[in-house]
Amino acid sequence: RKQNKSPGLIKEPIEPKLNRLSLLEIKEGKIRIPNFLLESFNLEVSMQLQFFTKDQGTIVAKKHRYEFFTEGNLFFTGQSRVVNKDKYLNIPKKLRNYLNVNNGDVLEVKIEGDKLVIKKAT
Secondary structure: OEEOOOOOOEEOOOOOHHHOOEEEEOEOOEEEOOHHHHHHOOOOOOOEEEEEEOOOOEEEEEEOOOOOOOEOOEEEEEEEEEEOOOOEEEOOHHHHHHHOOOOOOEEEEEEEOOEEEEEEOO
16 A cells, blocks of 8 residues: 555555456357466467376366476376467367366466466356
């Protein structure tokens, strides 16, 4: 919080959107990434993302890097996709099966640090 020049008035900080949970519907195996997620994840159209599994029912997408290592409890799936020009991210069939999601299901998507965390909404 930052004190405004007027006594007694306090400017509230803008709540960062990074920790905000988004509910996105999967259609034809794809989710549309909202602009605020793209911006806060510093992600552009045509950037490639790598997919990892985290725990039962959670996948994680990270910006593509050429190091294919295991990071903590993340395991590289060998799957990667790009965000297309219409801001859609195709979730590979293998990972849709892992999440047990079908067309019309809703996914919870949020950013945690340098990761885009995706789960099936309950």
